[in-house]
Amino acid sequence: MATAQQIIALLSSHVKGDQEQVLSIALQVAAVEARSGRKETAEQLRKLVQIARNARSRQVPSSDISAIPIARTKGELQTLLSVHYPKTRLDDMALAGDTLDRLNDVLEQQAQRERLRSFGKVPTSRLLLAGPPGSGKTMTASVLAAELHVPLFAVRLDALITRYLGETAGKLRLIFDHVATTRGVFLFDEFDAIGSYRGADNDVGEMRRVLNSFLQFMEEANNTDSLIVAATNHAELLDPALARRFDDVIVYGMPDEKAARKIIERHLGLFRPRQLQWTKLLSAAAGLNHGEIARGVDDVIKRAILKEATKVTSGDLQAALAARGNAKAALSGKREA
Numbered sequence: 001m002a003t004a005q006q007i008i009a010l011l012s013s014h015v016k017g018d019q020e021q022v023l024s025i026a027l028q029v030a031a032v033e034a035r036s037g038r039k040e041t042a043e044q045l046r047k048l049v050q051i052a053r054n055a056r057s058r059q060v061p062s063s064d065i066s067a068i069p070i071a072r073t074k075g076e077l078q079t080l081l082s083v084h085y086p087k088t089r090l091d092d093m094a095l096a097g098d099t100l101d102r103l104n105d106v107l108e109q110q111a112q113r114e115r116l117r118s119f120g121k122v123p124t125s126r127l128l129l130a131g132p133p134g135s136g137k138t139m140t141a142s143v144l145a146a147e148l149h150v151p152l153f154a155v156r157l158d159a160l161i162t163r164y165l166g167e168t169a170g171k172l173r174l175i176f177d178h179v180a181t182t183r184g185v186f187l188f189d190e191f192d193a194i195g196s197y198r199g200a201d202n203d204v205g206e207m208r209r210v211l212n213s214f215l216q217f218m219e220e221a222n223n224t225d226s227l228i229v230a231a232t233n234h235a236e237l238l239d240p241a242l243a244r245r246f247d248d249v250i251v252y253g254m255p256d257e258k259a260a261r262k263i264i265e266r267h268l269g270l271f272r273p274r275q276l277q278w279t280k281l282l283s284a285a286a287g288l289n290h291g292e293i294a295r296g297v298d299d300v301i302k303r304a305i306l307k308e309a310t311k312v313t314s315g316d317l318q319a320a321l322a323a324r325g326n327a328k329a330a331l332s333g334k335r336e337a
């Protein structure tokens with residue numbers, strides 16, 4: 001029989017509209033049943049999951065239709081923007097207190113944007129996210145879209161930036177027209193590609209023109225209901241004129257122990273063993289970024305699934321995190337050499 005903990009996890013995934021998580025919990029319950037000798041129940045559950053998966057692959061998920069308006073991009077826009085309907089919530093993130101406050105503030109201002117406008121104030125809607133790899137910048141854009149129930153439009157920089165003179169500015173125009181007409185979170189990921197300092201040595205004429213157009217469009221974007229989120233690992237390379245155009249610059253850092261613990265707990269889910277040796281785990285996770293910790297936990301879970309185990313062990317988890325740390329140290333050693 002499913003435990004209360006499993007039913008709670010099932011229901012909360014259902015409430016979030018995360019059907020994939022519902023099915024993965026059902027499979028975990030099937031594994032527990034199989035291990036307890038109830039092979040028929042396990043088989044029944046697995047078959048139901050398979051039927052649900054087959055049905056889902058044939059249709060647009062109904063949760064997407066009810067939760068947010070489906071926005072489609074047409075023609076050339078389609079090559080410039082990819083559309084996503086993320087489900088990740090703010091609560092899923094491990095963030096430093098002030099970062100969390102800033103994001104909550106953005107959401108609050110968006111929720112109350114009409115009220116702010118009626119007082120002649122512009123809600124915060126243009127964010128620059130800066131910080132090291134794997135610290136949650138891209139995840140933040142997804143979270144903002146999910147919390148606001150709007151689509152996430154990721155700008156494809158490779159399609160945007162071309163070698164042909166003047167073409168990129170035209171493409172930017174298309175994107176910013178879409179910003180004005182369709183409410184969404186527009187993500188310019190790895191933004192340093194266009195945002196690099198105008199006077200920098202590696203500057204080329206076309207990039208300077210792109211940057212100038214971007215600065216111009218950013219002024220116009222001020223009166224739309226869309227959010228513009230730019231993310232970069234290299235805030236120091238960004239043109240100061242550009243940084244000024246953003247309403248807020250949010251800086252991400254490496255996870256502290258509290259954040260590392262939250263990521264481990266969240267990712268373990270039902271695979272969490274009763275006992276975890278936190279001191280050892282946190283020391284193995286030290287030096288890893290958020291993304292690396294998350295992937296370390298996922299590695300151990302995948303191995304547990306393949307062994308038909310229903311829980312991971314604290315020792316396996318510690319070993320997986322330590323292995324990631326060692327691999328990282330070896331790689332950075334090579335780079336420095």
Ligand SMILES: Nc1ncnc2c1ncn2[C@@H]1O[C@H](COP(=O)(O)OP(=O)(O)OP(=O)(O)O)[C@@H](O)[C@H]1O
Nearest residue numbers: 092093094132133134135136137138139290291294
């Ligand atoms: N603050 C966080 N809280 C919880 N999980 C996180 C956080 N940051 C990152 N993760 C995990 O790491 C994964 C990668 O994070 P993300 O892609 O957002 O990093 P990023 O800052 O955009 O990195 P990059 O600079 O390499 O693009 C996420 O999908 C998530 O699983």
Ligand SMILES: [Mg+2]
Nearest residue numbers: 137138189231
């Ligand atoms: Mg990213």
